[in-house]
Amino acid sequence: MSEIRPTVLVVDDEALIARLFSIHVESMGLEVCATAATADEAVIKAEQHRPDIILMDVRLRGAKDGVDAARSIRETQDPKIIFITGSTDPATMARIGSHDQASVLVKPVAERQLKAAISQAVRR
Amino acid sequence: MSLADWLFEPAGLTAHGFCLSWEPGLIALHAISDAVIGVSYLSIPLALASLTRQRKDLQYSWMIYAFVGFIVACGATHLFSILTLWVPAYGLEGLVKAATAVISLITAILLWPLIPRLVALPSPTQLRRLNETLSSTIAQQEQTAEQLRLSEAKVQASNVELEQRVVERTADLEKAKRDLERVLADRTRALEQRDLLLREVYHRVKNNLQIVDGLLVMRASQLQDAQAQHALLDLRSRIYALGLVHHQLMGSDDLQTFDIRPFLNELSVNLTDGAAERGIEIVIDACALPVGLDFAVPFGLIVTELVTNAIKHAFPDGTGKIAVQLRPGQDGGLLLIVGDDGIGQPESVAAAAPSTGLGMTIVESLVSQLEGTVIMHHEAGTIVEIRLPLPVQR
Numbered sequence: 001m002s003e004i005r006p007t008v009l010v011v012d013d014e015a016l017i018a019r020l021f022s023i024h025v026e027s028m029g030l031e032v033c034a035t036a037a038t039a040d041e042a043v044i045k046a047e048q049h050r051p052d053i054i055l056m057d058v059r060l061r062g063a064k065d066g067v068d069a070a071r072s073i074r075e076t077q078d079p080k081i082i083f084i085t086g087s088t089d090p091a092t093m094a095r096i097g098s099h100d101q102a103s104v105l106v107k108p109v110a111e112r113q114l115k116a117a118i119s120q121a122v123r124r
Numbered sequence: 125m126s127l128a129d130w131l132f133e134p135a136g137l138t139a140h141g142f143c144l145s146w147e148p149g150l151i152a153l154h155a156i157s158d159a160v161i162g163v164s165y166l167s168i169p170l171a172l173a174s175l176t177r178q179r180k181d182l183q184y185s186w187m188i189y190a191f192v193g194f195i196v197a198c199g200a201t202h203l204f205s206i207l208t209l210w211v212p213a214y215g216l217e218g219l220v221k222a223a224t225a226v227i228s229l230i231t232a233i234l235l236w237p238l239i240p241r242l243v244a245l246p247s248p249t250q251l252r253r254l255n256e257t258l259s260s261t262i263a264q265q266e267q268t269a270e271q272l273r274l275s276e277a278k279v280q281a282s283n284v285e286l287e288q289r290v291v292e293r294t295a296d297l298e299k300a301k302r303d304l305e306r307v308l309a310d311r312t313r314a315l316e317q318r319d320l321l322l323r324e325v326y327h328r329v330k331n332n333l334q335i336v337d338g339l340l341v342m343r344a345s346q347l348q349d350a351q352a353q354h355a356l357l358d359l360r361s362r363i364y365a366l367g368l369v370h371h372q373l374m375g376s377d378d379l380q381t382f383d384i385r386p387f388l389n390e391l392s393v394n395l396t397d398g399a400a401e402r403g404i405e406i407v408i409d410a411c412a413l414p415v416g417l418d419f420a421v422p423f424g425l426i427v428t429e430l431v432t433n434a435i436k437h438a439f440p441d442g443t444g445k446i447a448v449q450l451r452p453g454q455d456g457g458l459l460l461i462v463g464d465d466g467i468g469q470p471e472s473v474a475a476a477a478p479s480t481g482l483g484m485t486i487v488e489s490l491v492s493q494l495e496g497t498v499i500m501h502h503e504a505g506t507i508v509e510i511r512l513p514l515p516v517q518r
Contacts, residue, residue, distance in 0.1 A: 020338030086327040107330045108367030112397040
């Protein structure tokens with residue numbers, strides 16, 4: 001009987017970065033259930049797949065960003081969300097900080113940092 | 125003798141004309157003279173009384189009334205002298221003279237003490253002079269008042285002009301202040317725009333480096349040749365060093381410089397990822413040093429190469445220690461020492477072939493770029509000493 005693997009939704013508007021993170025996630029034995037490039041797409045994919053963990057890039061194409069997407073997703077489910085941001089300005093960090101139990105990784109994200117954050121999310 | 129007799133014909137005396145032998149010329153002379161004197165003596169007091177009544181301001185007017193009485197009495201004596209030419213009324217004339225004497229005496233007594241006071245009264249000439257002086261003073265005062273009015277008018281005009289100038293100057297200053305505030309606001313906006321743009325550039329550089337990292341990982345995963353795969357994955361630490369520089373810059377206050385110490389710590393943690401589990405320890409000992417992009421990029425790559433080299437080659441049995449030191453050098457520059465307690469190599473070999481491998485080629489090129497020098501020692505491990513000039517802050 002195969003073990004049920006935790007599922008991960010990777011949200012990043014840079015397809016190659018999304019792919020890179022997917023490779024790291026899969027190398028840890030987790031399943032990437034979907035990837036999304038916009039906030040709206042992330043909300044839809046999260047609704048469809050109900051992932052255990054979401055790797056959420058803060059800055060996304062379109063009017064909404066990753067924090068908006070996370071807020072919408074949290075209205076119906078409670079996945080572990082790991083925010084990935086290129087900016088550590090106070091406004092962004094304050095918006096991210098309003099989400100309880102969210103991890104924050106700052107780009108450039110090293111492989112070990114990503115894996116450590118995912119491992120911690122899996123354990124929680 | 126009856127009183128009437130005493131008054132009008134005492135002791136049977138004869139009229140005074142008898143003494144003049146009833147000489148018509150003498151009688152007429154005396155009678156006319158006394159008549160004129162008497163009438164005049166009655167006229168003068170009337171004039172004095174009239175004057176006194178009209179000039180209410182006259183001082184000591186009671187003295188004039190005394191004179192009026194005195195002169196009237198004198199006039200009466202002269203009129204009685206006419207009467208006695210023909211009637212021997214010497215008693216009555218004597219009484220009139222006695223009354224005149226009393227009035228004259230009183231007037232004389234009252235007059236003398238009054239003299240100093242009358243003398244002290246200003247004369248019309250003095251009063252005229254005083255008046256002239258007063259008029260002159262008044263004229264001067266009026267002139268002065270006029271000058272004062274003119275001066276006041278000038279002052280008021282000056283005040284109005286001054287107030288106008290103050291208003292104009294205030295308006296100029298307010299305009300200058302508004303202009304300055306506008307310039308400042310523009311400049312602040314421009315600076316904010318610049319900061320925003322710089323952050324965006326750093327963000328995009330980091331993002332692009334992350335993409336390059338992804339490309340390397342994906343390409344490496346497709347390679348069958350393990351050596352080629354490692355060669356590609358080795359590049360990731362260099363890419364990470366570049367991204368970390370931009371990350372530090374993006375988080376700095378001025379977006380141009382950052383402290384080298386947290387950068388070195390972060391870099392070393394990433395470099396020893398996986399090595400720590402094998403028992404390789406890295407120790408960072410760095411002085412505080414603000415650096416910019418020009419210095420931080422080659423410096424980060426140098427440290428990356430040296431530490432990666434040590435991890436790869438210095439510890440065949442897997443355990444060991446790598447020390448990275450950055451401190452002020454004796455020559456006023458910087459001294460970077462990256463040493464390990466691994467296997468090392470004989471110094472002669474290093475001297476004969478100092479630039480073996482891509483890593484050392486990169487190190488030497490970057491040290492040269494920073495105008496520094498590099499010396500390697502291979503004793504109980506490998507120690508690389510790099511002397512660098514202090515980075516120039518732009």
